Amino acid sequence: MPVLSEVAYTPSNLRLLVDGRWVESRSTEYLPVMNPATDVQISRVPLALKEEIESAIVSSQSAFSKWKELPVSQRVQLLFRMKYVFEEHFEELARVNTQNHGKTIVESRGDVRRTIENVEAAIAAGYTLSKGEHIDLVSESIDEETVKEPLGVFAIICPFNFPIMVPFWFIPYAIVLGCTVVVKPSEVTPLPMTFVAELLQKEAKIPPGVLNIIHGSKEAVEALVSHSLVKGVTFVGSTSVGRYVYKLAGEYGKRAIVQAGAKNSILVMPDADLSDAVESCVSSFFGNAGQRCLAGANLMVADDVQRDLLQKFTRRSEAIKLGYGLDESIEMGPMVSKKAKERTIQYVEKGESEGAKLVLDGRQSRVTGYENGYFMGATVFDGVNPDMTIAKEEIFGPVASIIQVSNLDEAIEFINKGTDYGNAASIFTRNGGYAREFRRRVQAGNIGINVGVAAPAAYFPFGGMRESFLGVLHGQMDSVDFFTDRKVVIARWKP
Numbered sequence: 001m002p003v004l005s006e007v008a009y010t011p012s013n014l015r016l017l018v019d020g021r022w023v024e025s026r027s028t029e030y031l032p033v034m035n036p037a038t039d040v041q042i043s044r045v046p047l048a049l050k051e052e053i054e055s056a057i058v059s060s061q062s063a064f065s066k067w068k069e070l071p072v073s074q075r076v077q078l079l080f081r082m083k084y085v086f087e088e089h090f091e092e093l094a095r096v097n098t099q100n101h102g103k104t105i106v107e108s109r110g111d112v113r114r115t116i117e118n119v120e121a122a123i124a125a126g127y128t129l130s131k132g133e134h135i136d137l138v139s140e141s142i143d144e145e146t147v148k149e150p151l152g153v154f155a156i157i158c159p160f161n162f163p164i165m166v167p168f169w170f171i172p173y174a175i176v177l178g179c180t181v182v183v184k185p186s187e188v189t190p191l192p193m194t195f196v197a198e199l200l201q202k203e204a205k206i207p208p209g210v211l212n213i214i215h216g217s218k219e220a221v222e223a224l225v226s227h228s229l230v231k232g233v234t235f236v237g238s239t240s241v242g243r244y245v246y247k248l249a250g251e252y253g254k255r256a257i258v259q260a261g262a263k264n265s266i267l268v269m270p271d272a273d274l275s276d277a278v279e280s281c282v283s284s285f286f287g288n289a290g291q292r293c294l295a296g297a298n299l300m301v302a303d304d305v306q307r308d309l310l311q312k313f314t315r316r317s318e319a320i321k322l323g324y325g326l327d328e329s330i331e332m333g334p335m336v337s338k339k340a341k342e343r344t345i346q347y348v349e350k351g352e353s354e355g356a357k358l359v360l361d362g363r364q365s366r367v368t369g370y371e372n373g374y375f376m377g378a379t380v381f382d383g384v385n386p387d388m389t390i391a392k393e394e395i396f397g398p399v400a401s402i403i404q405v406s407n408l409d410e411a412i413e414f415i416n417k418g419t420d421y422g423n424a425a426s427i428f429t430r431n432g433g434y435a436r437e438f439r440r441r442v443q444a445g446n447i448g449i450n451v452g453v454a455a456p457a458a459y460f461p462f463g464g465m466r467e468s469f470l471g472v473l474h475g476q477m478d479s480v481d482f483f484t485d486r487k488v489v490i491a492r493w494k495p
Contacts, residue, residue: 014043014045016048017197022201027048030046033100034100037370039372039374042191062209068179070178078205093108100190100191103291104330107325118476125177149487154233156170157221160188169476169479173480174479181210189336197213232249234258242260259474262295264426266296266425267408268281268300268427269431283453287453289333289335293424294446298402302407341375343396344376344395344399354390356384357383362379378400412441424446425448425454426454427448427450460477
């Protein structure tokens with residue numbers, strides 16, 4: 001199979017965006033940036049020096065003093081220009097995303113579209129949600145009002161699995177409300193966000209310092225969170241790292257939004273439409289190669305539909321077309337890295353050793369022409385006991401664990417107590433009573449009813465409970481209150 005046409009964005013070394021200028025890092029430490037479908041290095045990412053991160057933060061603080069003084073109507077115009085850039089370069093952005101992450105081109109287009117939707121939601125926030133509340137005559141001759149004011153510089157720490165979409169859960173809201181940001185893309189998938197920033201810098205005319213890009217790993221995160229000029233941090237990633245970031249933010253008195261790990265369950269009730277349920281479940285479990293925080297992980301099945309659903313689900317999963325995501329016909333791309341694939345394989349081995357029945361094994365999947373890629377096919381376990389490791393821990397790969405349950409109560413009990421996470425949960429049923437009980441009693445932030453991927457629209461917060469979330473406010477629309485603080489003004493005017 002010939003190598004598919006590549007995207008013409010393969011800089012030898014990624015640069016830093018500081019104060020409106022793209023600069024080469026002076027660091028001697030670089031990491032390879034790989035195309036996971038080909039195992040070919042497509043760039044290198046620097047681990048920025050502390051003084052380079054310092055420069056980016058100082059630049060953001062300097063820009064903040066001017067940016068916050070602009071009327072909201074002028075800041076909104078920058079977001080309109082952002083939206084235009086995303087629309088104008090839509091396909092190119094999607095291809096760069098696939099090239100570095102490995103997800104299918106269809107999935108990448110979905111990521112870019114949701115990014116645009118967040119820009120649009122932030123425009124609405126700028127026009128409406130930033131206004132204060134005014135009450136005349138709370139007492140004789142006294143009026144009282146609240147005014148939202150931007151706080152300053154914020155650090156945006158990005159995950160590898162949605163290199164463009166997730167940063168834009170936060171960036172447009174912060175900017176339109178008058179804050180400035182320093183963004184650290186994932187060192188595994190830094191190419192897409194860097195490419196976005198280049199386009200926005202050139203075509204949307206972002207003022208110097210309003211958006212800065214630095215690269216790095218743990219040390220960069222520590223430098224950002226601990227800096228006295230940084231008011232807060234947003235983080236999306238694993239719970240273990242999220243807890244560290246949240247603790248660090250607390251030690252330095254910073255605001256934090258931490259959207260963390262997941263172990264999502266999907267319950268199929270006996271009355272469900274199995275055809276719809278199977279197709280939705282396959283998409284949920286194996287879309288993005290299982291590397292998303294809303295992916296299905298445990299498939300909970302009532303006794304009397306267990307055999308039928310297992311056959312249909314396994315048959316459809318086995319038929320998933322694996323390959324390089326730039327091919328329009330591909331349904332599942334590679335995992336993001338060798339390390340991610342190796343970690344997933346270790347969980348499969350753990351499932352076997354604990355007695356789960358492996359009915360579909362994707363470990364030896366190969367794609368002709370891309371034999372070096374990090375491909376792993378859909379993998380399905382049956383007979384999974386709720387006490388097994390694969391039922392409780394986040395795998396973050398294309399692995400489905402089928403758990404047999406007797407009734408709705410047993411399923412809800414496991415969802416709430418069998419794992420520590422509370423990111424998402426879904427139910428497939430035709431019974432409104434079942435659906436109502438499920439949504440009321442399940443302790444998860446995003447609930448799907450006959451929906452396999454319970455992804456909130458941009459103008460809703462991105463929910464999360466228990467070990468899936470740390471903080472008070474969530475990503476997307478909730479961040480309006482994260483990037484601002486309320487000032488209460490009490491005024492007395494004598495007649």
